[in-house]
Amino acid sequence: MTVVLTLNDVSKTYGGKPAVSGIDLAIAGDSYVSVLGASGSGKTTLLRLIAGFEEPETGSIVFEGERIDGTPAHERGIGFVFQNFALFPHLDVAGNIAFGLVNRRRDPVRDKAELDRRVAEVIRLVGLTGLERRGVSQISGGQRQRVALARTLVTRPRLVLLDEPLGALDAHLRARMRDELRQIRRSLGVTFLHVTGSETEALTMGDRLIVLDDGRIGQFAAPATVYAAPASPAVARYLNAYNLIRGSRSGASFVSALGPLPLAASGDARSASSNPPPSAPSGTSSNLGPAAADGVYAIRHDRIEVRAPESVPGADEIMVPARFVASEYGGASMLSFFALDTGQIVEVEEHLSRGMPLSLVPNSRYGLAWKRDAAIVYA
CATH class of the missing domain: 3.40.50.300 (P-loop containing nucleotide triphosphate hydrolases)
Structure with a gap:
């Protein structure tokens, strides 16, 4: 070179x-x-x-x-x-x-x-x-x-x-x-x-x-x-493709206002602890959880699956309850917005080539599920 x-x-x-x-x-x-x-x-x-x-x-x-x-x-x-x-x-x-x-x-x-x-x-x-x-x-x-x-x-x-x-x-x-x-x-x-x-x-x-x-x-x-493994929460935020939740790592879980989020059984191979997150700039925290803590949990929009609220997550999955707010049709994909019980807005991108997503009813509750090893933890 x-x-x-x-x-x-x-x-x-x-x-x-x-x-x-x-x-x-x-x-x-x-x-x-x-x-x-x-x-x-x-x-x-x-x-x-x-x-x-x-x-x-x-x-x-x-x-x-x-x-x-x-x-x-x-x-x-x-x-x-x-x-x-x-x-x-x-x-x-x-x-x-x-x-x-x-x-x-x-x-x-x-x-x-x-x-x-x-x-x-x-x-x-x-x-x-x-x-x-x-x-x-x-x-x-x-x-x-x-x-x-x-x-x-x-x-x-x-x-x-x-x-x-x-x-x-x-x-x-x-x-x-x-x-x-x-x-x-x-x-x-x-x-x-x-x-x-x-x-x-x-x-x-x-x-x-x-x-x-x-x-x-x-x-x-x-x-x-960069897209698959942003080096810090700030980089992830600029990509506009990740939901970011504040909290702290504790043993095999990431603890946030949502409660403990279990990490991958392998010991969280996608941890980014070598890249400590910088302070979030003012005015950019709309997709960052409200808990003041020293870590950030990131999950990409297209790694989340919307399920019926009574669904049971798999052994290698996390599922959290959320209320559907609205959707935006993007041609090849659908971008949906959900409110967690903490008040944080989470975005979910569903690619229509994989089949039609669930028909969502505004203000109704659903489960948001993702694989444990899909998350990136910055601590």
């Missing part, structure tokens, strides 16, 4: 408050890395530090073997795609794409034949052929996104930073552009570092996924690893 970008102990504060703190990171060449985190977690600050729009207060940034912190942004050889596209309204599509080549300080392209050739090459790559002379106000949001990307790619950067590039698009365009961005990156062999607040986008886009938590790296791993 060839490392193209390294950050060592990088920190930045605004008004005395850390935006990113002690970031250590190594990004491989020819890779697609997603960066996920809540608003204020430091995602955009991280990109701006790498790009050179901001400078770190501590640490170093090394790109292709050379230290670049302190180097002006336009001399770093790193591309940046802004969320709002930042296109020039007075220039047509080709003019916007050519702008960076013509006006860059180092090695500007002034030969018209060479300029036209490189612009035409990247226009074909991003699927804008035939739109070269259109004004940017005359094309769709997805096409403007491609223009912004092409304007960056035409300079042939080895690293492209994307700051929520799909955020201004509608849902249909976002889904289509996710696939197109992956294909474009693969064809060029460059590295993409893609910031997003969408867990779906982060999981589907990247070969690797960074989860930022309050300015620090909460986890950096393959998306499948």
Whole structure:
């Protein structure tokens, strides 16, 4: 693996408050890395530090073997795609794409034949052929996104930073552009570092996924690893796929306001005690149990089965009573909300390919069951 970008102990504060703190990171060449985190977690600050729009207060940034912190942004050889596209309204599509080549300080392209050739090459790559002379106000949001990307790619950067590039698009365009961005990156062999607040986008886009938590790296791993085994309750919360219950581990059980939840007979192989949970940020505790304790019990939405209240759980199962509140139909799945006796809301995702779920009656009671070894305990 060839490392193209390294950050060592990088920190930045605004008004005395850390935006990113002690970031250590190594990004491989020819890779697609997603960066996920809540608003204020430091995602955009991280990109701006790498790009050179901001400078770190501590640490170093090394790109292709050379230290670049302190180097002006336009001399770093790193591309940046802004969320709002930042296109020039007075220039047509080709003019916007050519702008960076013509006006860059180092090695500007002034030969018209060479300029036209490189612009035409990247226009074909991003699927804008035939739109070269259109004004940017005359094309769709997805096409403007491609223009912004092409304007960056035409300079042939080895690293492209994307700051929520799909955020201004509608849902249909976002889904289509996710696939197109992956294909474009693969064809060029460059590295993409893609910031997003969408867990779906982060999981589907990247070969690797960074989860930022309050300015620090909460986890950096393959998306499948992060989804199946989040390193902390904060990471699990950002994935929006886990129910989190507070309590504490006591012997072979996890004790919470629901009572003791027996752990797997194997001694809880999915324990995450090596990753102590950080304090929950204010305003994010709606899916966290009310008991103030030093541990968190996590069970994924799609690991829970809804049963009749009189059902008896298996020897390797846990079942708790709950009141059905409402459901949301999602096409391939159904997301249902239940209120536990503690008042906590639990989400259950049922995939319709497995058959139709129970017909649920609002305010009626049911049993929520899951395998003991499906839970992850953070203690």
